[in-house]
Amino acid sequence: MSLLENLRGPADLRRLDGDELRALAAEIREFLIASVARTGGHLGPNLGVVELTMALHRVFDSPTDALVYDTGHQAYVHKIITGRRDGFARLKMTGGLSGYPSRAESEHDWVENSHASTALSYADGLAKAFARTGARRHVVAVVGDGALTGGMCWEALNNIAVGTDRNLVVVVNDNGWSYAPTIGGLADRLAALRLQPSYERVLTVGKQALARIPLVGRAVYAGLHAVKAGVKDALAPQPLFADLGLKYVGPVDGHDLVACEAALRRARDFGGPVIVHAVTRKGCGYPPAENDEIEQMHAPGAFNPVTGGAIGAAKGGWTNVFGQEMVALGARRSDVVAITAAMLHPVGLAPFAAAYPERVYDVGIAEQHALTSAAGLAMGGLHPVVALYATFLNRAFDQLLMDVALHRQPVTVVLDRAGVTGADGPSHNGMWDLSILGVVPGIRVAAPRDEPTLRAELREAVAVDDGPTVLRYPKGAVGPELPAVRRVGGVDVLREPVETDRAGGRADVLLVCVGTFGELGLAAADRLADQGVQVTVVDPRWVLPVPAAIVELARRHRLVVTVEDGGGHGGFGSAVAAAMRAAELDTPLRTCALPQEFLEHGSRADVLAAVGLTAQDVARRVTEWAAALPADPARCAGAATDSDELESPRHD
Numbered sequence: 001m002s003l004l005e006n007l008r009g010p011a012d013l014r015r016l017d018g019d020e021l022r023a024l025a026a027e028i029r030e031f032l033i034a035s036v037a038r039t040g041g042h043l044g045p046n047l048g049v050v051e052l053t054m055a056l057h058r059v060f061d062s063p064t065d066a067l068v069y070d071t072g073h074q075a076y077v078h079k080i081i082t083g084r085r086d087g088f089a090r091l092k093m094t095g096g097l098s099g100y101p102s103r104a105e106s107e108h109d110w111v112e113n114s115h116a117s118t119a120l121s122y123a124d125g126l127a128k129a130f131a132r133t134g135a136r137r138h139v140v141a142v143v144g145d146g147a148l149t150g151g152m153c154w155e156a157l158n159n160i161a162v163g164t165d166r167n168l169v170v171v172v173n174d175n176g177w178s179y180a181p182t183i184g185g186l187a188d189r190l191a192a193l194r195l196q197p198s199y200e201r202v203l204t205v206g207k208q209a210l211a212r213i214p215l216v217g218r219a220v221y222a223g224l225h226a227v228k229a230g231v232k233d234a235l236a237p238q239p240l241f242a243d244l245g246l247k248y249v250g251p252v253d254g255h256d257l258v259a260c261e262a263a264l265r266r267a268r269d270f271g272g273p274v275i276v277h278a279v280t281r282k283g284c285g286y287p288p289a290e291n292d293e294i295e296q297m298h299a300p301g302a303f304n305p306v307t308g309g310a311i312g313a314a315k316g317g318w319t320n321v322f323g324q325e326m327v328a329l330g331a332r333r334s335d336v337v338a339i340t341a342a343m344l345h346p347v348g349l350a351p352f353a354a355a356y357p358e359r360v361y362d363v364g365i366a367e368q369h370a371l372t373s374a375a376g377l378a379m380g381g382l383h384p385v386v387a388l389y390a391t392f393l394n395r396a397f398d399q400l401l402m403d404v405a406l407h408r409q410p411v412t413v414v415l416d417r418a419g420v421t422g423a424d425g426p427s428h429n430g431m432w433d434l435s436i437l438g439v440v441p442g443i444r445v446a447a448p449r450d451e452p453t454l455r456a457e458l459r460e461a462v463a464v465d466d467g468p469t470v471l472r473y474p475k476g477a478v479g480p481e482l483p484a485v486r487r488v489g490g491v492d493v494l495r496e497p498v499e500t501d502r503a504g505g506r507a508d509v510l511l512v513c514v515g516t517f518g519e520l521g522l523a524a525a526d527r528l529a530d531q532g533v534q535v536t537v538v539d540p541r542w543v544l545p546v547p548a549a550i551v552e553l554a555r556r557h558r559l560v561v562t563v564e565d566g567g568g569h570g571g572f573g574s575a576v577a578a579a580m581r582a583a584e585l586d587t588p589l590r591t592c593a594l595p596q597e598f599l600e601h602g603s604r605a606d607v608l609a610a611v612g613l614t615a616q617d618v619a620r621r622v623t624e625w626a627a628a629l630p631a632d633p634a635r636c637a638g639a640a641t642d643s644d645e646l647e648s649p650r651h652d
Contacts (some may be wrong), residue, residue, distance in 0.1 A: 003027055008083050010057040010108075021257055025050050028080060029285045035088040037305040040423075041099055042073040044283040044296040045144075048175050048254070052278050053077040055260035056140060056171070059268055063107045065138040066126050070119030070147045072100035072112065073299070074173065082108040092423040094602030099424055114427040115395065116365045117150025119143055120170065124156050127166040127273075138167040138268060145174040146342060149364030160273050161245040169267045170246075170275050173254065175282040241275050250277030255284060294345055318454065318473040319416055323348035325455045326385065329462060330356050336462060339374055339386045341367045347387035347416050367392050371399035371411070378409035383462055390415035390430025390472060397436055404468045405440045411468045412461045418447075418472035418515075419565030420594070420608055425601035431594050433472060434514075435570035438544060442467040445544035447515030450481045453492075457541065474516055474565065476604065482518050484539070489549030492541055494518055495525050497534035508534040508626055510557035512550060514543055514564040514572050521563055523615035524622065531619075533626050543572050546579040554580060558629055560589045561622055565613070568593035590625050592618050 003020060004027040006012060016024060028050050036043045054077070056067060062082070069075045079087070079097070084105065090096025101109035111122050123141035130137045147153060160168055241248045247270055252263040260278060267274035282296040283289025288308020289297035297303075302311045329336050330352055337359045338349050344362055353360040363370045367388060374384040393400070393415055404411045418430040437443050446461060446469070448454035454473060461469035484492035497507050509528070513521035518539045525535040536557065540547050554560045560580070562573040573591030580589060592613060599607055608614060612621070 004031060004085065007081065010062055010081055013054060013081055014058050021054065025054060028077060032076060033286055033305050035091065037303050039091040040301040041091050042076065042299045044289045044298045045074040046076040047286055047289060048280040048282040048284045049074050049173060050077050051257045052173065052254045052260055052280060053081065055257055055264055057081050059261055059264040060138055060140055065140060066110045067108070068111050068119045068122050068141045069101060069113055070141060070143040071116045072114050074142070074144065075101050082106050092601055094606045098601055100427065112427065114424065116147040117152040120153050120156030120160065123168055124160050127163060127168040131166050138169060140169045140171060142171045142173055145172060146365055148172065149342065150366055151368065157244055157246070164245065164272045166273060167271065168273045172275060172277045173280055174277060175280045247272065247274045248277065249274060251279045252277065254278035254280035317477055319348035321451050321454050321478060322414060322458065323351045325458050326352040327355050329459065330359065335382045337361065337377060337382050337384050339363060339370050339384055341365055341370050341388060341392065349387055367396040368399050371396040372403040374411045375403045375407060375409045378411050383410055383412065385412045385414060385462065387414045387416065390418040390433045391428050393433055394436065400468065401440050405442055408442060408467045410465045413468065413470045415470060415472040417475040419474045420599065420604050421475045422604035422607050423601055426598035429599055431566050434564065434566040434572050437470060438570055438575055443470065443544060444542060445470040445472065446542050447472050449515050449518040449539050451478050452481060453541065472515065479516060479519050482522065488553065489547055490541060491547050491549040492539040493536065494539055495522055495535065495537040497536065506556050506558050507536055508558055509622055510553055510560045511535050511537045512560065512562045512576065513537060513539055517563045517565060520615050520618065524619040527615065527619035528622055531623050533623060544575060546575050550576060551579050551583045551585060554585060554587045557587065559626055560587055561592060563592045563618060566594060567596045569596045588629065592621065
């Protein structure tokens with residue numbers, strides 16, 4: 001039986017000797033490559049923390065000591081060491097192992113952390129709680145250097161430094177990457193520090209050479225040594241942490257288990273907050289990952305473990321279409337610029353950056369700064385396009401509301417992975433955007449249903465010059481083109497009942513489908529037609545504010561049903577209800593939306609099926625709602641006229 005197969009918990013790890021530990025590290029890497037090759041997942045970050053994570057579990061006593069990861073995608077090795085190796089067969093699948101720490105999975109997981117720059121605040125609170133209750137426990141926050149570009153880290157460090165007697169260790173996992181190479185002033189300082197071992201070696205050689213000079217050699221070296229601290233400070237971030245009152249240890253080779261353990265033991269025994277700077281290589285030990293210049297196999301889908309090549313042809317996705325249209329917009333308008341928060345490739349801005357490198361601003365993992373900086377760009381006469389994952393918009397709501405919308409600045413926010421993303425779980429589902437955007441005065445939100453509408457609505461958004469606009473679309477491949485039958489007041493009618501009511505009554509159901517749910521609406525309408533229910537299917541295109549045409553169409557129907565991939569509370573359905581109330585329209589309204597809860601990980605199809613957002617489910621619910629409606633007098637009159645066999649009602 002292999003060392004890995006015998007590893008059931010951190011205690012087993014502590015019993016191994018040096019040779020066994022090196023062999024286990026190799027086995028863990030082999031396991032990660034083979035497992036993630038089948039399921040997809042975060043490979044590069046975890047290959048880079050094998051020895052570091054082993055050292056953490058040998059020095060600290062989890063779960064008595066709390067280990068918090070920032071972000072949690074680097075916790076696969078932690079999961080293996082804490083006894084969850086068998087769960088990797090269903091990594092990120094419905095009912096399987098989460099791709100992030102999960103409190104439901106293990107007592108070793110304290111924080112389900114997948115939004116960056118938060119671990120230090122969690123750690124600060126935990127350390128205060130342990131100190132307050134008299135518990136002799138350590139808190140360890142493992143923070144990627146990319147996460148340090150986020151402002152919350154520095155707010156937390158400012159508070160951590162005050163607790164000089166609290167047992168808190170911050171491990172900076174410095175691999176120079178987040179999704180992409182880490183940028184900014186701090187990144188430059190850390191990069192300089194990674195060169196420090198060679199500086200130290202040069203200094204040592206100089207000492208040896210000077211010592212051999214008769215009489216003056218030692219005196220010259222003493223003078224040189226006196227300025228060593230100044231030279232070192234110029235290169236390293238020690239003063240940055242020292243000025244905060246934090247002890248600094250490092251840099252240490254994050255792939256040298258002995259060195260990592262030694263540094264962590266010193267930090268553990270210090271008795272106060274300590275920064276341990278570990279230099280690692282993302283994708284370490286797997287050439288296809290180390291040689292991936294774009295993201296070092298950060299989060300591949302299924303791949304060939306021998307070559308690292310993706311399995312299956314890549315489908316054209318929403319992100320790709322957005323990227324192409326941005327390049328076209330850039331060619332037509334020199335004022336269009338782009339902002340990304342450390343996700344140039346994931347959000348599709350790489351083609352724009354290649355075409356117009358001077359017009360792209362990567363602000364690091366700093367969504368709040370991104371939005372306010374965008375407001376400044378707009379005030380200066382440019383039109384910024386801020387591309388984010390929808391889930392990360394939550395972090396910049398105040399800036400969107402007060403810095404962009406209050407000043408009516410023409411900023412376009414593009415939300416990738418809106419709605420249900422699925423495999424990455426509750427923290428990555430982009431289901432909150434419509435609820436929070438609905439409270440922003442003057443906001444205009446578009447939801448394309450296919451490739452042509454994405455291109456058109458992005459152009460329309462960038463044409464707005466008196467306030468913010470938002471474009472939202474889901475994760476995955478773009479569906480088929482869904483041409484409109486006609487357009488009414490900016491609303492696309494995708495389907496109308498085949499038969500019209502000759503008596504002048506109203507059609508049965510107006511099905512208002514947000515974005516890509518237009519395809520679902522058409523499929524549901526087919527099922528409803530088989531049940532004799534007349535359905536008009538429309539795509540509002542611009543969902544906020546609710547188009548006036550939606551209210552006018554609602555007047556002509558007996559029931560309005562909205563279908564959206566956002567939370568039901570405060571979402572599009574709520575906005576339509578408010579618009580109908582304002583128009584004093586009493587047509588019944590029903591909403592098909594996501595429940596206002598944290599949805600567990602699984603495929604997007606599985607999650608949507610679980611919450612009843614499939615064509616079959618929507619058709620069934622609409623059938624029930626339509627059946628419960630009171631009879632339409634006009635339709636009843638028409639039916640009586642057409643039938644010679646109807647009897648008059650009896651009056652007994």
